[in-house]
Amino acid sequence: MVAEQTSNDQTISCVELTKIYSGKRESKALDSVSFSIPSNGIFVLIGRNGSGKTTLVRILSTELEPTSGEVFINGIDVKNESDKLRERIAIVPQEARAIPWMTPAQTVLSYLLWRGFSYGEAKRRALETLGKLGLGRHANSLNRTLSGGNKRKVLVATVLASEAEIIFLDEPTTGLDPISRREFWSLLKEIGQRRFTFLTTHYLEEAEELGDRIGVLDRGRLVGLGTLDELRQRVNYNYSMKLSRGVPLPHVTRGEVVEGRDGTRVLTTEEEAFAISRELSRGGYKFTINPISLDDIFFYLANRGADQVGN
Ligand SMILES: Nc1ncnc2c1ncn2[C@@H]1O[C@H](COP(=O)(O)OP(=O)(O)OP(=O)(O)O)[C@@H](O)[C@H]1O
Numbered sequence: 001m002v003a004e005q006t007s008n009d010q011t012i013s014c015v016e017l018t019k020i021y022s023g024k025r026e027s028k029a030l031d032s033v034s035f036s037i038p039s040n041g042i043f044v045l046i047g048r049n050g051s052g053k054t055t056l057v058r059i060l061s062t063e064l065e066p067t068s069g070e071v072f073i074n075g076i077d078v079k080n081e082s083d084k085l086r087e088r089i090a091i092v093p094q095e096a097r098a099i100p101w102m103t104p105a106q107t108v109l110s111y112l113l114w115r116g117f118s119y120g121e122a123k124r125r126a127l128e129t130l131g132k133l134g135l136g137r138h139a140n141s142l143n144r145t146l147s148g149g150n151k152r153k154v155l156v157a158t159v160l161a162s163e164a165e166i167i168f169l170d171e172p173t174t175g176l177d178p179i180s181r182r183e184f185w186s187l188l189k190e191i192g193q194r195r196f197t198f199l200t201t202h203y204l205e206e207a208e209e210l211g212d213r214i215g216v217l218d219r220g221r222l223v224g225l226g227t228l229d230e231l232r233q234r235v236n237y238n239y240s241m242k243l244s245r246g247v248p249l250p251h252v253t254r255g256e257v258v259e260g261r262d263g264t265r266v267l268t269t270e271e272e273a274f275a276i277s278r279e280l281s282r283g284g285y286k287f288t289i290n291p292i293s294l295d296d297i298f299f300y301l302a303n304r305g306a307d308q309v310g311n
């Protein structure tokens with residue numbers, strides 16, 4: 001495939017992107033990933049541990065060179081024009097932590113100075129952004145005295161205060177309690193209205209809540225891409241049944257059966273779900289039945305990893 005890009009192209013496009021980490025044991029973190037998404041709203045990349053999310057984010061944000069393949073962001077060649085791109089993007093890496101002995105004001109200020117803002121402008125932007133994020137009152141407290149959610153907000157404040165039009169957030173809500181996570185979601189939604197936000201997560205409900213588009217990575221391969229509705233349409237079933245461990249699968253079961261640690265998941269049609277439920281009820285077995293969720297779609301796509309998107 002040949003990628004033709006123009007400078008007014010508002011997309012993120014990858015063509016057969018592959019990353020192999022060399023070392024004692026070679027590891028193929030990305031395996032010929034190709035996609036093109038509009039660079040607006042919020043894109044959420046989901047995938048299990050080690051599926052390649054961070055690797056993709058690091059390549060898109062110019063931190064890491066791919067082994068092969070091409071990447072363009074808004075018409076800019078990520079490999080050959082990284083300097084041009086760097087001023088337009090900002091990233092909060094997965095492992096980033098606010099330095100404990102600095103204050104939020106100092107954290108944002110130093111980041112902006114590093115990005116080339118004058119001292120006066122950096123200070124004005126830092127205080128304004130911290131205020132907007134509800135951190136005004138904590139601006140001069142030490143980061144280590146802040147709650148987990150507020151510590152994360154300080155990092156988001158750094159990239160928000162910059163002029164970057166594309167923001168990468170690698171697992172911004174991991175480890176946050178459910179209330180802080182929800183608070184964070186409103187913040188991310190607001191950011192997504194003004195700047196393209198590319199975020200990764202393990203939480204499927206987060207992708208469901210925030211993603212204008214969702215990508216599913218599994219073992220370095222992109223196995224799903226689209227809006228939630230588009231992903232739903234790729235799954236031929238509309239009901240999901242859960243059977244506890246040890247419950248025998250009725251002989252009427254067709255559909256997609258996924259064995260998990262906590263039991264069996266059966267994706268099926270309405271008619272079959274009815275037949276299965278009848279059998280299970282007869283045997284006195286307990287089960288649940290629900291309309292298909294993103295969680296089910298994820299399992300379905302990961303199970304069928306071989307038929308990759310675009311192939
Ligand atoms: N610097 C590295 N050197 C060697 N292998 C690496 C390196 N970084 C990542 N890998 C390997 O590449 C694969 C993808 O890792 P990556 O960190 O991109 O996954 P991830 O989806 O972000 O995982 P997580 O959800 O745990 O953050 C894994 O098998 C990982 O062990």
Ligand SMILES: [Mg+2]
Nearest residue numbers: 053054055094
């Ligand atoms: Mg990661």
